[in-house]
Amino acid sequence: MRYQLYYWPDIQGRGEFVRLALEDAGAAYDDVARAKGGMARMMAIMKEEKRPPFAPPFLKAGRLTIAQVADILFYLGPRLRLAPADEAGRLWLQQLQLTVTDFVKEIHDTHHPVGSGLYYEDQKTEAQRYTQGFLGARAPKYLGYFERVLKNSGGPNLLGRKFSYIDLSMFQLIEGLRHAFPKGMARIERATPGLTALHERVAQRPRIKAYLASERRIPFNASGIFRRYPELDG
């Protein structure tokens, strides 16, 4: 099966959680909107589908169109051998991925607390207040939670022996948070040595390593979820 991923062409954004799974599995896929005419195709699908996505990313898999990162990964997981086979294991994995979803939204809101339709410059003061609570309480709470899950699992992965898409998502979270908040993350990671080691192991996986060094990996920038605004990293 060859997959078609549809996502904004200029950012890692939420699409990156899907890309990492496809890349790690060595799956055949097209990153449609990054090719010529792809954006128009993406917008047309959002308009015309009988079961339309609310927003990108979405994945075409044969006759299926699936949106929402956690739903896409739930579908792909067993097919890419990045999920356990049993129902209890899949539900637990999905529960963790949904907690990543919540975390990603809060990360996004560090630079856009008042409204995604407004410029960062028009909510800079509020962003600073929001980020204070984020770096002081929320990020340590989320990462502390995943550190505990990792420890409980017996390691070396978040599900224990089985490597899964949640490990790839955790890699991306840590990579992105380090980019956005180098100072804040240095402090927070003192309490999450297990996640730090997991991040390093994921970065060394051959296909991930090759992907990160390729042009397929879009660099962090000032339009994505993880943005480096030094004034926020107090």
Place this chain on the structure above:
Amino acid sequence: MRYQLYYWPDIQGRGEFVRLALEDAGAAYDDVARAKGGMARMMAIMKEEKRPPFAPPFLKAGRLTIAQVADILFYLGPRLRLAPADEAGRLWLQQLQLTVTDFVKEIHDTHHPVGSGLYYEDQKTEAQRYTQGFLGARAPKYLGYFERVLKNSGGPNLLGRKFSYIDLSMFQLIEGLRHAFPKGMARIERATPGLTALHERVAQRPRIKAYLASERRIPFNASGIFRRYPELDG
């Protein structure tokens, strides 16, 4: 199977999306934290579980513990006959429920845009700015999307002929938004007559009607997701 639902005892909150499914199906369940000693039990589980919930609500179903509303509903759906049986249908239903999850977070943020750890009174000005964009753009976008999904499905439910848990969630969203923003919603609902009719039909389902009239339904209040602050409903 008798289920145990664990959620904060004094608010509808996110737990309500699960309660509505259990109630509509006439399922046997305990709303644990509302009974004597239940809160202590809930906190103990969050501490002690090997696969811990990040936050309530969570559901105990035999040996399973499942957190995250969309994950709980994904599990319960087929068992309560509130989901289609085929994979494509279940994925589509979950995709819609995840869009509800995103919407609920934005609704919550109308009164807490700067931080969930701060009082509303300390972010009132920001809440007004946030809610302007919410009522002017975000809520119409979300509800317009679901109106389109309903129309595409052929009705009378969001999945077409099959009544499912997304219809119950949509009922709750409309009920809550009307409570929080009576003026704003009166405007918005002019463009979503299908959802308005769906809301009315759900309210008339015998078990839902009985539930809403019972003491099991916690009234809207100033601690939940849907809060009536007239200054926000501009």
